[in-house]
Amino acid sequence: MTQSAVAPSSSFLDRHHFLLRRLHSLTGIMPIGVFVMFHLFTNMQMAFSTFQHEVDWIHSMPALLFLEVFGLWLPIAFHAGLGLIYTFNAKYNTRHYRYGGNWRYTLQRVTGILALIFILVHVATLRWRWPILGEHTPFFAWGWAVPGSGGELVPLATATTALAIQSSLLVILLYVVGVFSAVFHLANGLWTAAITWGLTLTQQAQRRWGYVCIAIFLGLASFSAMALYASVTYQASEVEKASLAKTLEVYRQTGVYPHKGDKPHPPGHEPEAVETRLIMPPATDP
Amino acid sequence: MIAPKKPEIITFRIKRQDARDAQPYWEVFEVPYKPNLNVISCLQLIAENPVTREGRQSRPVVWDCSCLEEVCGACTMVINGRVRQSCSALVDQLLEEVGEGEITLEPMTKFPVVRDLWVDRQRMFDNLLRFKGWVPIDGTHDLGEGPKESPEEQELRYELSRCMTCGCCLEACPQFTLDNDFIGANTFGQVVYFNAHKTGRVLMNERLDALMEPGGIADCGNAQNCVKVCPKDVPLTIAIAKAGRQTTVHSIKRFFTGKR
Numbered sequence A: 001m002t003q004s005a006v007a008p009s010s011s012f013l014d015r016h017h018f019l020l021r022r023l024h025s026l027t028g029i030m031p032i033g034v035f036v037m038f039h040l041f042t043n044m045q046m047a048f049s050t051f052q053h054e055v056d057w058i059h060s061m062p063a064l065l066f067l068e069v070f071g072l073w074l075p076i077a078f079h080a081g082l083g084l085i086y087t088f089n090a091k092y093n094t095r096h097y098r099y100g101g102n103w104r105y106t107l108q109r110v111t112g113i114l115a116l117i118f119i120l121v122h123v124a125t126l127r128w129r130w131p132i133l134g135e136h137t138p139f140f141a142w143g144w145a146v147p148g149s150g151g152e153l154v155p156l157a158t159a160t161t162a163l164a165i166q167s168s169l170l171v172i173l174l175y176v177v178g179v180f181s182a183v184f185h186l187a188n189g190l191w192t193a194a195i196t197w198g199l200t201l202t203q204q205a206q207r208r209w210g211y212v213c214i215a216i217f218l219g220l221a222s223f224s225a226m227a228l229y230a231s232v233t234y235q236a237s238e239v240e241k242a243s244l245a246k247t248l249e250v251y252r253q254t255g256v257y258p259h260k261g262d263k264p265h266p267p268g269h270e271p272e273a274v275e276t277r278l279i280m281p282p283a284t285d286p
Numbered sequence B: 001m002i003a004p005k006k007p008e009i010i011t012f013r014i015k016r017q018d019a020r021d022a023q024p025y026w027e028v029f030e031v032p033y034k035p036n037l038n039v040i041s042c043l044q045l046i047a048e049n050p051v052t053r054e055g056r057q058s059r060p061v062v063w064d065c066s067c068l069e070e071v072c073g074a075c076t077m078v079i080n081g082r083v084r085q086s087c088s089a090l091v092d093q094l095l096e097e098v099g100e101g102e103i104t105l106e107p108m109t110k111f112p113v114v115r116d117l118w119v120d121r122q123r124m125f126d127n128l129l130r131f132k133g134w135v136p137i138d139g140t141h142d143l144g145e146g147p148k149e150s151p152e153e154q155e156l157r158y159e160l161s162r163c164m165t166c167g168c169c170l171e172a173c174p175q176f177t178l179d180n181d182f183i184g185a186n187t188f189g190q191v192v193y194f195n196a197h198k199t200g201r202v203l204m205n206e207r208l209d210a211l212m213e214p215g216g217i218a219d220c221g222n223a224q225n226c227v228k229v230c231p232k233d234v235p236l237t238i239a240i241a242k243a244g245r246q247t248t249v250h251s252i253k254r255f256f257t258g259k260r
């Protein structure tokens, strides 16, 4: 007879097996899933003029780094770490058992990996500003006051993202595949999570909840499609183009995208040396 | 539906293995066509005259069976890539699946092979022991009247009781492998079955504790292949969701009560 209690000498992972797997499910929904929903809703506003406002709002949050680390990075690392272990320990068999559920199961793992790759590139470029795609890198930069801007900061959140996406098919592909993978993964994850936790018991309940998850999928997918469409068709103004050109010029000289707090200013770009200046946004952070 | 044209000869490609750890190999046998054959009757014909298509003398193919009417589960094997019972697998239907081609027979891949198509399903029986798959009524004392059950409970329990421990659900499950510790759908079904019995419920806490260990209910990935391949229509996905609900509640109770 197999032993029915886990021996006390068993590893931490074994003793907390159930808890860890439920935490995996939970982190997928909250905070990661909820964050993704809000994030895609924000992105949708690329199609309207409110995007910059939303971005500024996020940047004005107190204790942003704390929120990022504990609300996003650690949960994502935990969920992705365990997710990868599950993904590589499964024995896929869609060749012989071509059921819808089996395809969803396999797709859940494929989209998990695609989303992970996308998230890493996305955060490395837009958050940490690693110029890994050279001038095609979507990055976040504070604006420049260029001639024609009346000495005002030119906010670049929409322009830098949109123009980067327009600049290369690779970036478009990365975003389309990455974002739709994440959306499928989230919607299907919500469907399975309801079984995991024991919310949807019967086939009828699972079907009904399935319709809700399809609606969530369609909603988030259309937000994403709107954002991507707005990026691809975005027409930068002359002032934005000038400000962006300035940013690229600095990038070409220094290999980094100029950002708030970058010191020292690259040669020839010291604030007093040129009439166009990198303007710091008003100091709202503590 | 019966296909209009029948072949003279049925060809079987069979995966063979001489001993537990031996290398498997394939052999092809031919059997004259007759209407209404099933796979077991063909294996019997091969046993009578175990000569391969190439004319080489071989030995009879080993397989397991008992009831011959799809209630014991012993004869389960992978036929044309899909797990099912060989006693109820009708050749006329299999021929429709393969057209002019060969019917393939393989042992299940998630259990150790004993010989040829015969596998060792002990892991499932061990799990029934581990999860206390019984209603505890041992003893000489008077147990009184049996508990009252609602027709609804009866119905679910009847459906769950049909499990014949054949292993189809485990063979088709992407989470269940030959050497991992996943418990698998049939045992989840039996845990829910015995927890649903008024007297069986006495052991519910022990069953749920065991269900939360590595390989337990949390390792199900919700592919739902199990319910699709189950020949007895055991409502496995209901059982899995119920086991999920019972462990959710159980773990919250345990958290606040603590273990003595």
Ligand code: HEM
Residues within 6 Å of the ligand: A024, A025, A026, A027, A028, A029, A032, A033, A036, A079, A080, A081, A082, A083, A084, A086, A087, A108, A109, A112, A113, A115, A116, A182, A185, A186, A188, A189, A190, A192, A193, A194, A196, A197, B218, B219, B220, B221, B222
């Ligand atoms: C875009 C961010 C992500 C979100 C919103 C997300 C969300 C979810 C949700 C809600 C579940 C359902 C949990 C359950 O069935 O109980 C889930 C499951 C899963 N996730 Fe993620 N996830 C994300 C990223 C990832 C990444 C990067 C991986 C790594 C490959 C991953 C791998 C998995 C796997 C394998 C499952 C299935 C777990 C199981 O059924 O046991 N996920 N995810």
Ligand code: SF4
Residues within 6 Å of the ligand: B073, B162, B163, B164, B165, B166, B167, B168, B169, B170, B185, B186, B189, B229, B230, B231, B232, B233, B234, B236
């Ligand atoms: S649940 Fe169905 S498939 Fe699984 S062992 Fe029982 S009868 Fe076989």
Ligand code: SF4
Residues within 6 Å of the ligand: B169, B172, B173, B174, B175, B176, B184, B185, B219, B220, B221, B222, B223, B224, B225, B226, B227, B240
């Ligand atoms: S739902 Fe999927 S993972 Fe869970 S036991 Fe059934 S086949 Fe296996």
Ligand code: FES
Residues within 6 Å of the ligand: B064, B065, B066, B067, B068, B069, B070, B071, B072, B073, B074, B075, B076, B085, B086, B087, B088
């Ligand atoms: S011999 Fe019993 S199920 Fe086939």
